[in-house]
Amino acid sequence: MSEAAYSLKESIRQLPRNIKESVSRRGAGTPDQERAAAIFGNIFLHLHPVRVHVNSLRLSYTFGLGLISFFLFLILVASGVLLMFYYTPSTQLAYRNMKDLEYVVSYGVVLRNAHRWSAHAMVAFAFLHMCRVFYTGSYKAPREFNWVIGVCLLLVTLLLSFTGYLLPWDQLAFWAITVGSNIAAYMPWIGEKVRFLMLGGNEVGQMALLRFYVLHVALLPVITVILVAVHFWRIRKDGGLSRPLND
Amino acid sequence: MQQVAKREEIFPRDPNKTYSLMAIVEGDSFQVERGPDDTLQSWPHLMVRELLLFLLVFIVIVGVSLVFNAPLEEPANALHSTNPAKAPWYFVGIQELVSYSAFLGGIVAPAVIVLSLLFLPYLDRNPKGTGVWFSPDRKIATLLFTVFVIAMIILILIGQFVRGPNWGLYWPWA
Numbered sequence: 001m002s003e004a005a006y007s008l009k010e011s012i013r014q015l016p017r018n019i020k021e022s023v024s025r026r027g028a029g030t031p032d033q034e035r036a037a038a039i040f041g042n043i044f045l046h047l048h049p050v051r052v053h054v055n056s057l058r059l060s061y062t063f064g065l066g067l068i069s070f071f072l073f074l075i076l077v078a079s080g081v082l083l084m085f086y087y088t089p090s091t092q093l094a095y096r097n098m099k100d101l102e103y104v105v106s107y108g109v110v111l112r113n114a115h116r117w118s119a120h121a122m123v124a125f126a127f128l129h130m131c132r133v134f135y136t137g138s139y140k141a142p143r144e145f146n147w148v149i150g151v152c153l154l155l156v157t158l159l160l161s162f163t164g165y166l167l168p169w170d171q172l173a174f175w176a177i178t179v180g181s182n183i184a185a186y187m188p189w190i191g192e193k194v195r196f197l198m199l200g201g202n203e204v205g206q207m208a209l210l211r212f213y214v215l216h217v218a219l220l221p222v223i224t225v226i227l228v229a230v231h232f233w234r235i236r237k238d239g240g241l242s243r244p245l246n247d
Numbered sequence: 248m249q250q251v252a253k254r255e256e257i258f259p260r261d262p263n264k265t266y267s268l269m270a271i272v273e274g275d276s277f278q279v280e281r282g283p284d285d286t287l288q289s290w291p292h293l294m295v296r297e298l299l300l301f302l303l304v305f306i307v308i309v310g311v312s313l314v315f316n317a318p319l320e321e322p323a324n325a326l327h328s329t330n331p332a333k334a335p336w337y338f339v340g341i342q343e344l345v346s347y348s349a350f351l352g353g354i355v356a357p358a359v360i361v362l363s364l365l366f367l368p369y370l371d372r373n374p375k376g377t378g379v380w381f382s383p384d385r386k387i388a389t390l391l392f393t394v395f396v397i398a399m400i401i402l403i404l405i406g407q408f409v410r411g412p413n414w415g416l417y418w419p420w421a
Contacts, residue, residue: 038290045294051286052293055378064300071304095322102319113312121308123337130364134392137377137385144368151364158337165335174323175332183334183345186353203325244378 047232055243061136062241065129069157070228072122077221079115087167089213091206094169119161126157138242146234153227156220163216166209177204177212330412340402346414360395 004010011018025041028034036050055061086105087097101108130150133139139147166177181204185195200207235241258268287293320329334342344352376382381389411417 032288035288035290045289048289048293050289052289054285054287057287057292057296061380067297067300068304071301072308074301075305075308091323098319109316110309110312113315113317114308116317117311117315118308120336131392131396135389136380137374137382137388139368139371140374140377141368141372147368148365151361155361161337162335168319169323171320171323171327171329172318174325175329176334178328179332179334179342180338183338183341183353186345186349188350188354191354204323205325242378245374 047229047236049236049240053240053243056241062132063128065125065132069122069125069129072118072125073224073228075118076115076122079111079118080217080221082111083115084217089167089210091169091209094167094209098168098170115164119164123157123161126154130154136242140242143234143238143242146231146238149227149231149234153224153231156224156227160216160220160224163212163220166204166212167216169209174204177208181208331410331414333406333410336403336407339406340399343402343406343410 029037039045039048039050083101086101086108088094098112101112105111133147133150162177162180166173181195181198184198185191187194196202198208198211199205200211254268254271257271260267333339341353341357344356346352371388373384376384408419409416
């Protein structure tokens with residue numbers, strides 16, 4: 001390359017193309033190479049395989065249940081972040097925040113509804129996805145460990161939903177968490193201690209609200225994101241979705 | 248010839264089959280120099296479908312949220328308990344079991360369920376029937392799991408809809 005290629009004038013002329021190439025991290029190739037690079041050259045999409053078996057695309061095989069659970073999680077993260085702008089994890093303010101969402105914040109009630117219904121739907125669809133994987137025998141080798149990760153994801157989903165249940169601080173929330181934490185207290189020997197750790201006290205109060213809030217908006221979502229990433233990546237590493245053996 | 252040797256290596260001749268790989272196509276695709284298979288490029292075939300599914304999920308959630316409001320009861324009051332006090336719907340089946348036996352229903356049953364799910368792939372290892380819905384090779388596994396699912400659903404339905412004050416039986420219309 002001559003010095004002229006690096007002149008300011010030439011740089012400005014090439015600016016759009018150079019920015020695009022620096023972002024996408026790849027030059028031009030054949031159409032197939034570019035399509036493949038669109039997947040493996042992208043940190044998010046590289047969890048996907050570059051090519052998929054036609055069986056994996058059959059809607060009647062998967063019904064998209066796992067993807068639906070994941071999309072619901074994305075909607076929950078987006079709506080949850082917006083809700084955090086209006087919510088204070090305090091027994092004095094939490095319920096008032098709910099009323100503000102309903103009557104003061106523009107579309108606040110739709111935002112809260114979307115978060116609530118997506119949460120219920122995510123529990124249901126994660127369970128349905130597990131049923132699909134069971135009934136198609138997809139947990140057989142080499143996918144055993146991905147099933148284990150999936151079971152952990154179902155448990156984390158339940159915990160996310162359970163911790164979120166307390167946050168509105170209404171009668172429904174308060175007594176549901178009281179009942180739920182009392183079940184944990186039936187554990188032999190350590191039951192009472194587990195409940196104390198969970199609630200930060202002997203009954204549901206300010207400490208419990210704060211604990212559930214921190215678990216709900218920080219710790220559990222991070223665990224979910226990590227597990228989901230491994231779950232998706234393992235699908236590719238384990239040879240794509242399961243399909244009949246002789247295929 | 249090098250081509251023939253390579254062809255044999257990728258797709259060995261099988262005397263039971265009436266067909267074989269005739270030639271390897273030169274080119275720049277990722278399928279070049281491979282045996283035939285039924286795969287497609289993820290972009291666009293998979294990604295476009297995923298995007299459409301996301302839009303569908305998004306539209307349904309927004310639609311439902313515009314019509315149905317999330318429940319919000321009176322402010323929490325530690326001195327005045329609701330009767331009955333119910334756990335969230337996905338734990339109400341466990342709560343129903345707890346009403347029979349606190350330890351067996353509240354601790355043993357959930358622990359057994361979680362542990363059997365975790366160990367399932369290491370105990371049921373026969374690869375027969377993989378990749379087929381309700382494969383006839385897996386009748387017992389299908390039956391056992393279906394019993395588990397139906398039991399969970401029935402327990403949740405009982406706990407959610409036919410349990411009234413003091414966890415007594417009552418009908419939803421009563």
